[in-house]
Amino acid sequence: MNFKNGNFDLFNPLILVVMTILFLIIAMPMWYFYQELPSPNLDLYLYIGLGLLFFIFGVFLSNYILSKKYKIDANSNIKKVLNPEKLSLSDSYSRNELILVGLVLLGILLQVINIVLLGGIPLFSATLKAKAATKIWLISYIIFLPSINLLLARYNRKSHYILLLIGLVLFALTGYRTTPIAIMLSALITLYYTRDVDLKYIILAILAIAVVLLAVGFIAVQAISWQHWSLNPVELVSYRAAFTLNVLSKAIEN
Structure with missing residues (x-):
């Protein structure tokens, strides 16, 4: 299977919307289940939601301008x-x-x-x-x-x-x-x-990125002798995501 032979672009800008939502989902266990970190203010969700709406609007506006003014079909097959x-x-x-x-x-x-x-x-x-x-x-x-x-x-x-x-x-x-x-x-x-990259290689590459993310982060954290972590590698990813969003939440409040 080759994504590029169809009308689906794996790195379409709208993928960022999915990734942002996924990042939020990853952070939620540390807020609402493990309660390792304080849950963020509701303003965080509002600002992220507004940001995503403006981003989506910008993507569609760009596609419209490309198709109308420059006669470029943004949904056409990708050519190498x-x-x-x-x-x-x-x-x-x-x-x-x-x-x-x-x-x-x-x-x-x-x-x-x-x-x-x-x-x-x-x-x-x-x-x-x-x-x-x-x-x-x-x-x-x-x-x-x-x-x-x-x-x-x-x-x-x-x-x-x-x-x-x-x-x-x-x-x-x-x-x-x-x-x-x-x-x-x-x-x-x-x-x-x-290249003509097969789906299996794309999946393997994404899995490899995830493994590197988990491994490097976990090993680096364990090397900090003055900190004692009880979280496993997967929980640590959730903690990092939640902590990052908490920083954003504090910035919004201030």
Whole structure:
């Protein structure tokens, strides 16, 4: 099954509406069942609801403008722009591909240097994690993320997935969930729009993102020696979601 052969776009902007509602549902157990956190003010739901309504209106308005003014059907089949030809390891590398590979390797090297300078793996040490977000880490991430996506989008060579995996592991070792999740999600979106990706691979990728989210978050929390958590990895996700929304609720109140 290929979603792109039909009129369904897996990364349609309206998916954000579903994800927002899902985020709320995930947070609710910590408010109303476990009662680990205080339940938010009703204004939170009002503001989120209004935000979603304006967002939906903006999506449909954009589609209307595209169809009427620019004659672009937003619901038409998605066409791959790049559609890169499959390349084997023995096929020659173009200059642009070598530049992108070099940038990816530079990002990986900088991240290795960052971990070495820290003197350990931040994922397993809260003290090191607090120091992991260095300028070297930031530069390596800024270089790696766009470079690996451009490389995957433009050149269909299996060896590039090894570079993706190495970078993913290295950034996961810093103990931050956002960076590896962004790498995995951006790579999934890139491949979705430049390859004929089967449904099973999309599901596996989404499951992998969920596993990384749970694993990195849980291990990092357990490494904080001055905190004692009784929550399991799944409950911890609910706690994080509820805590984030509570912060938003407080911001609304103020």
